[in-house]
Amino acid sequence: MKSGLASRLRCGIFDHLDDDGQDAARQYEDRLKLIEVCDSLGFYAYHLAEHHCTPHGRGPSPNLFLSSVAQRTRRLRFGPLVLLLNLYHPLRAFEEICMLDQLSGGRLEVGIGRGSQPIEWGYFGISADAAPSRYTEASEILNIALKGHTLSYQGHHFELSEIPLTLKPHQRPHPPTWIASNRAESAQWAAANGANLACIGPACVVRNVTDAYRSHRSHNTAAHGRKPLLGLARMVVIAKSDRDAHVAAETAYRRWLESFKFLYELNAIPTPPALPLTFDAALESELCVVGTPASVRQLLLEQMEVAGANYLLCQLAFGNLPLDISLGTAAAIKAEILDSFGG
Numbered sequence: 491m492k493s494g495l496a497s498r499l500r501c502g503i504f505d506h507l508d509d510d511g512q513d514a515a516r517q518y519e520d521r522l523k524l525i526e527v528c529d530s531l532g533f534y535a536y537h538l539a540e541h542h543c544t545p546h547g548r549g550p551s552p553n554l555f556l557s558s559v560a561q562r563t564r565r566l567r568f569g570p571l572v573l574l575l576n577l578y579h580p581l582r583a584f585e586e587i588c589m590l591d592q593l594s595g596g597r598l599e600v601g602i603g604r605g606s607q608p609i610e611w612g613y614f615g616i617s618a619d620a621a622p623s624r625y626t627e628a629s630e631i632l633n634i635a636l637k638g639h640t641l642s643y644q645g646h647h648f649e650l651s652e653i654p655l656t657l658k659p660h661q662r663p664h665p666p667t668w669i670a671s672n673r674a675e676s677a678q679w680a681a682a683n684g685a686n687l688a689c690i691g692p693a694c695v696v697r698n699v700t701d702a703y704r705s706h707r708s709h710n711t712a713a714h715g716r717k718p719l720l721g722l723a724r725m726v727v728i729a730k731s732d733r734d735a736h737v738a739a740e741t742a743y744r745r746w747l748e749s750f751k752f753l754y755e756l757n758a759i760p761t762p763p764a765l766p767l768t769f770d771a772a773l774e775s776e777l778c779v780v781g782t783p784a785s786v787r788q789l790l791l792e793q794m795e796v797a798g799a800n801y802l803l804c805q806l807a808f809g810n811l812p813l814d815i816s817l818g819t820a821a822a823i824k825a826e827i828l829d830s831f832g833g
Contacts, residue, residue: 499794499831501823502535503528504571504688504723504803507555508749509545510810517548518555520813522562524806527817529566531824535599536563537571537668537688537803542610545749553586560594568594571688572603572670576621577614580631581641581653587632587665588657596660601668601688602629606762609753623647636664674702681706681718688721688803691764692776693796696722700798722799724790725778725808727815728822732781739780740769742809749809787826802827 503525510517525536536559541547549555552570559568569590575583591598604625605611608618616624627645635641641653659665669680670688672695680687681703689696700720707718725743729735747767754761766772773780779789794802804823807816 498717498800499802499827500534500719500800501802501804501828502537502721503533504537504539504805505549505807506539506541506547506746506749506805507549508746508808509548510807511745514548518558521807522558524813524816524820525559525566526562528806528820529563531820532828533566533820533823534801535567535569537569537599537601540570540572540574540605541607542574542577543613544610544752546752553590556590556598557593560590560597563597565597567597567599569599569601569665569668571599571601571668572605573601574605574610575602575628575632576604576611576616576625578628580628580648581635581650583628584632584635584655585657587636588659591659591661591665592657594660596665598659598661598665599668599686600665601670602632603669603671607753609757609759620647672696672699674699677703678706684718686719686721686801688723688801689797689799690723690777693722693793696797696799704798717800719801720799721801721803722794722797723803723805724776724793725772725805726786726790726819726823727778727780727811728783728786728819729815730782732785735780735782735786738811738815739778742811743769743772743778745809747809783822783826786822790827791831 507521538549538552538555539547540552542550556568573583587600604621611621624647627647631643631648635655639655641650641655643650667685668688669676669685671677672689672691677687677699687703689699703720727735727739729738751761766775766777772778776793779786790802806819
């Protein structure tokens with residue numbers, strides 16, 4: 491990697507916790523086993539999405555699952571990516587953030603956002619028209635709470651007056667924050683506010699977003715005393731042969747895609763235009779990176795370089811991918827990337 495990004499490269503895990511066809515309790519336990527191994531291998535963080543009323547997400551209350559992650563790991567950082575702030579009273583969100591950060595000894599990473607699926611908000615009685623302003627107010631309140639001792643706010647959706655904040659996060663001034671976006675405008679906001687960024691899509695497209703972030707970053711300012719993390723998300727499957735990796739990944743992607751499309755098909759609305767509708771399309775769009783340890787290493791490092799990213803977000807478990815394959819992929823990433831470029 492010519493820019494030297496590899497020398498500072500970190501690897502994390504992104505997870506939808508989408509339905510794998512097993513009993514939910516069994517899937518939770520399998521995922522916790524995978525997370526424990528990733529903790530021991532030196533992965534940086536585990537990031538869990540939030541979805542509702544769909545097999546695309548079996549973690550509708552990510553903070554509940556993350557409290558188990560806190561107890562089953564020692565070094566691994568973790569957090570929601572993203573917490574759908576529209577669905578929370580911001581005071582409740584703040585208190586849960588404080589609890590998770592304290593339970594983990596200061597390992598929480600807080601992703602916030604509106605989410606991409608208005609149908610899910612609608613099930614909670616929040617209209618697409620109200621969502622933007624509600625999210626803006628909730629994020630402003632959360633920001634005030636993380637910085638203050640009392641909480642007052644007057645808005646259209648929330649009115650709070652002199653509320654005592656008796657809980658504090660473990661990290662000072664507060665846990666690192668994240669947004670997930672492929673929009674340059676959002677990247678500029680993240681840079682101006684010291685937030686980290688997670689992106690998905692072809693590396694050349696993501697480069698426009700990371701360039702926008704860097705152009706708006708405060709001069710020589712590091713988030714929480716570290717360089718900001720600019721993440722590139724990829725579904726990754728590694729096996730001894732290309733054929734084995736492709737067979738496992740294609741089967742798993744097909745199930746993941748069915749879960750993704752569930753609410754769209756149920757409500758007769760078109761899927762996002764960028765969604766790869768076949769496994770071949772997923773490979774072509776760079777959503778999936780699949781193959782032997784050496785070939786995957788080369789592809790991932792090339793894509794990270796093109797994207798201008800310094801944080802690789804690996805989706806190691808998706809669809810009905812067997813646990814042993816996810817564990818093997820994690821071990822291969824450790825050997826091929828973390829041992830050479832972990833920083």
